[in-house]
Amino acid sequence: MGRLDGKVALITGGSRGIGKAIAVAYAREGAKVFICARKAASLKKAAAEIRAVGGAVRWCAADLSKAREVKRVVRQVVHDYGTIHILVNNASILGPREPITRYPLSAWAEVLKVNLTALFLVTREVLGVMIPQRDGVIVNLSSGVGRIGKARWGAYAAAKFGVEGLTQVVADEVKEWNIRVNAVNPGGARTAMRAQAYPDEEPLTLPTPEEVTPVFVYLAGDESREITGRSFDARDWLKKFN
Numbered sequence: 001m002g003r004l005d006g007k008v009a010l011i012t013g014g015s016r017g018i019g020k021a022i023a024v025a026y027a028r029e030g031a032k033v034f035i036c037a038r039k040a041a042s043l044k045k046a047a048a049e050i051r052a053v054g055g056a057v058r059w060c061a062a063d064l065s066k067a068r069e070v071k072r073v074v075r076q077v078v079h080d081y082g083t084i085h086i087l088v089n090n091a092s093i094l095g096p097r098e099p100i101t102r103y104p105l106s107a108w109a110e111v112l113k114v115n116l117t118a119l120f121l122v123t124r125e126v127l128g129v130m131i132p133q134r135d136g137v138i139v140n141l142s143s144g145v146g147r148i149g150k151a152r153w154g155a156y157a158a159a160k161f162g163v164e165g166l167t168q169v170v171a172d173e174v175k176e177w178n179i180r181v182n183a184v185n186p187g188g189a190r191t192a193m194r195a196q197a198y199p200d201e202e203p204l205t206l207p208t209p210e211e212v213t214p215v216f217v218y219l220a221g222d223e224s225r226e227i228t229g230r231s232f233d234a235r236d237w238l239k240k241f242n
C-alpha cells in the first residue's frame with residue numbers, strides 16, 4: 001500500500017531537479033503523476049524514469065507563464081486521469097544574480113511572470129477542479145530568500161515572498177472545501193538552478209533532490225490532513241521527523 005494510492009498529482013517543472021524527484025517519490029507511493037515543463041525532450045526522459053519505478057505518468061510541454069497553456073495542461077490532466085488531487089507548484093527560473101541597481105526590467109518581468117504569476121494561473125485553474133470535489137492539496141515551492149531577503153536575489157526573492165503570501169491567502173480561501181495549501185523551502189539541493197546560482201560551489205556537498213522529497217510526500221498525504229497555510233523547511237523537517 002502506497003501513501004498516495006489512488007491520487008492524481010500534477011507537478012509543474014517535473015522534467016528535472018526537485019520537480020522530477022517529487023514526481024518519482026509520488027509515483028513510488030502509488031500516485032498517478034502528470035509532469036509539465038517547456039522542453040519536451042527532458043519531459044520524455046523524466047517520464048521514462050518514472051515509468052521505470054513502476055509509476056503511471058503522463059506529460060505535456062507548456063510554458064506556464066501563458067494563461068492559455070495553463071488551461072491546456074489542466075484540461076489534459078483531467079482528460080487523462082479524470083481529476084487532480086495534488087498540485088505541486090515547482091516550476092521556476094533563477095533570473096540574473098544582479099543588484100537592484102543593475103537589474104534589467106525585462107528580466108524582472110520575466111522572473112515574476114514565471115515564478116509568481118504562473119503559480120497563480122495554475123492554482124486558479126486547478127482550484128476549478130478541486131473545489132467541486134471538495135478535496136485537494138497544493139504545495140508551493142518557496143526558498144530561503146522568500147523568507148529573508150539577501151543581496152543579488154532581486155526578482156527571484158520578491159517572487160518567492162509573493163509565493164509565501166499567496167500560499168496563506170489561498171489556504172484561507174479554500175479551507176471550507178477541504179483543500180490544503182502549504183509552502184516548502186527545499187533548501188540548497190544539487191540541481192541545475194543551484195549550479196547556476198552558485199557556479200563555484202561543489203555540488204557533492206549538497207543534498208540530492210531525492211533527499212528533500214519526504215516533506216512533499218508528507219504534505220500530499222493524509223498524515224498532514226490538519227495542516228494548511230504553513231511554511232516548511234525541508235531540512236528542518238527531516239531533522240524533526242527522521
Ligand SMILES: NC(=O)c1ccc[n+]([C@@H]2O[C@H](COP(=O)([O-])OP(=O)(O)OC[C@H]3O[C@@H](n4cnc5c(N)ncnc54)[C@H](OP(=O)(O)O)[C@@H]3O)[C@@H](O)[C@H]2O)c1
Pocket residue numbers: 012013014015016017018019036037038039040042062063064065089090091092093114141142143144185186187188189190191192193194
Ligand atoms: N535547487 C535549489 O537549491 C533550490 C533552493 C531553494 C528553492 N528552490 C526552488 O525549488 C524549485 C525547483 O528548483 P530546481 O533547482 O529543481 O530547478 P531546475 O532544475 O531549474 O528546474 C526547474 C523546472 O521548471 C521548469 N520551468 C521553468 N520555467 C518554466 C515555464 N515557464 N513553464 C513551465 N516550466 C518551466 C523547467 O523546465 P523547462 O526549462 O523545460 O521549462 C524545469 O523542469 C523551484 O521553485 C526553485 O525556485 C530550489
